[in-house]
Amino acid sequence: MISTLANLAHQLIRNSMHIVEVLIKHIEKFYGPESLELSNCYFETGMYYNHLNQANKAAACFLKAGKLRKEKGSAAYYNAALILINSGEENQKCIK
Secondary structure (H helix, E strand, O other): OHHHHHHHHHHHHHHHHHHHHHHHHHHHHHHOOOOHHHHHHHHHHHHHHHHOOOHHHHHHHHHHHHHHHHHHOHHHHHHHHHHHHHHOOOOHHHHO
8 A cells, every 4th residue: 555655646746847847948938048938947847956965966956047138147046055965975966
């Protein structure tokens, strides 16, 4: 029973990640690659990945959001920095 629930949870998480990726592509197509809407989508996706303890993906999303927000990207950069500091790993891949 527990393994069935664990498998179901894993499938839901994997499917939701696919949905997020599709959503990002559609928002980029509809609003444009430099839009505030796309920035917000990356920011919220970063929050989602952070909740799943996926530091590299979360930080990468926050960095994309910060880049799109330009001079108003401080909250996104702050979150990316906190995630990288608190992860305790060498997570510099997402910055490149």
